[in-house]
Amino acid sequence: MHKHTLPRTRPARALSPLVIAALLAGCSFIPKYERPAAPVPEAFALAGNDVPATARAAADIDWKDYFTDPRLQRLIGIALGNNRDLRVAMLNVEQARAQFQIQRAGQFPTVNAIASGTRQPSIVNGQYANQFQAGLGISAWEIDFFGRIGALKEQALAQFLATEEARKSAQISLVAAVASGWLTLMADEELLDISRRTLETREESVKLTRLRLEHGVSSELDSHQAESLAQAARATYAQQQRQRLLDENALALLLGQPLPDDIRASLPSMRLADAALMQPLPAGLPSDLLQRRPDIRQAEQLLIGANANIGAARAAFFPRISLTAQFGSVSDELSGLFKSGSWAFSLAPQLALPIFDAGRNQAGLESARAGREIAVAQYEKSIQTAFREVSDALAGQATLQQQIDAQRAQTQADAKRLDLSDLRYRNGVASYLDLLDAQRSLYATEQALVQTRLQQLQNQVTLYKVLGGGWTDTGGGPARS
Incomplete structure (x- = not known):
């Protein structure tokens, strides 16, 4: 079972009050x-x-x-x-x-059914190993x-x-x-x-x-x-x-x-x-x-x-905050999918803050x-x-x-x-x-x-x-x- 969390970062002082308010209640910049x-x-x-x-x-x-x-x-x-x-x-x-x-x-998040199978050499002994997984996934859902x-x-x-x-x-x-x-x-x-x-x-x-x-x-x-x-x-x-x-x-x-x-x-x-x-x-x-x-x-x-x-x-x-998540079963054998102990999930939030865009956002606003x-x-x-x-x-x-x-x-x-x-x-x-x-x-x-x-x-x-x-x-x- 894996869980990824976004490490805490210190926001810029000029944005911190607005960011905190948005995180609590959300906001709209429509005049x-x-x-x-x-x-x-x-x-x-x-x-x-x-x-x-x-x-x-x-x-x-x-x-x-x-x-x-x-x-x-x-x-x-x-x-x-x-x-x-x-x-x-x-x-x-x-x-x-x-x-x-x-x-x-x-x-709203888009939920997809995911199924995959891979065969690749092991890093430890160089022998080929299989990995199968199946489940549900949310891909880069932007939290507004x-x-x-x-x-x-x-x-x-x-x-x-x-x-x-x-x-x-x-x-x-x-x-x-x-x-x-x-x-x-x-x-x-x-x-x-x-x-x-x-x-x-x-x-x-x-x-x-x-x-x-x-x-x-x-x-x-x-x-x-x-x-x-x-x-x-x-x-x-x-x-x-x-x-x-x-x-x-x-x-x-x-x-x-x-x-x-x-x-x-x-x-x-x-x-x-x-x-x-x-x-x-x-x-x-x-x-x-x-x-x-x-x-x-x-x-x-x-x-x-x-x-x-x-x-x-x-x-x-x-900032744009997006979320990628997966939940499903992972096994080395196809027959082992959906058995006890094969379930896992991952959660990967991401924050992207514009720093330099050559004036693109300002031009868009104008x-x-x-x-x-x-x-x-x-x-x-x-x-x-x-x-x-x-x-x-x-x-x-x-x-x-x-x-x-x-x-x-x-x-x-x-x-x-x-x-x-x-x-x-x-x-x-x-x-x-x-x-x-x-x-x-x-x-x-x-x-x-x-x-x-x-x-x-x-x-x-x-x-x-x-x-x-x-x-x-x-x-x-x-x-x-």
Whole structure:
């Protein structure tokens, strides 16, 4: 039976009080974490005063309750199951979880089963002798007196939690992107319908001007002007067809598969004015974003992890105490293993105190401190970005409806103007230039109205996204202790 003990040594005077305290209770050199103050105003300039007091916060509304169109719900469900970027984000979470478990395992000894057999000449008589041993062993287990391994575990935990928040951000972005892509396709179909009707009208104008030219009622200039406008409408129609295909391809990429045939077939009959309404959303306070936005929480977890790295860097200046131990049976004959008198154990503690490392530990500490300052700046930037995104969405919410009302009235006025111009031209009271100008004006205002409606609906999607809506907390994962 053998037992090895570490001989007593006199520690340096500067370290002795701290070493004694650590040996008694253990310690951690991780600085106390304090959340930086939010570098934004206390309230949004436009907070949506017309939102009912009973309205729920965006983060409390499931995307199925916010996007009530069954077709859009189906598309979002497909994307959540098939999108490759979201799949990568989920796998990153699993990888970070495994890395955390690796770091946490470092706090516990690793016990191995050991079996060996040797045959070597004896020092005494030169004859060969056998030695067999079997048992359990602990190899170089670091006893974490100064919290180095604990700090690395805290950093790995923060990295895992940050990766989980990144997954939530990816889901929010995906839900919003699918909703926006679906609305864009609806707008494309509506613009195609306007261009199709405009092209038919201008082709009729070409026939009319040619007929009037043949009867000497109009000039050749009118005929060429009508032909020019018809060709312009035809070019615009082709351009919009191409854009429609590109937007469908973009949506298919988000879905991870082609657009279902039945949903594609339903698009030509849909109009943005008939889109399912979305719930009004209260903006709340900028401080709410700290809890509601996964990207801000991700930045804060990275800051917590950078703070823990400082603890690990500080602990590197202090001794590392490790323990190697074995317990088992030793015998000159294989048949003698596990018999009475063959049992033995060894215990070998080891202390390593850094004396000279050419500044490596100091550089590691300085790097960790710089990393924390970088993480602070990134955290503050994420808050500022979120504040700007919410403010932009609120600005759109406050003004887009007014713009739509004005453009709708303008479209109705231009439609009346076109009817009157056409009547006056047919009766020879007005010139063809008046009719052409009325056609161009109506075409432009109809297109602008569709685009503004799309912008308003997409702004509602964006507001839901930037307020933290679009993900469901499934729980799970290690908790911080």
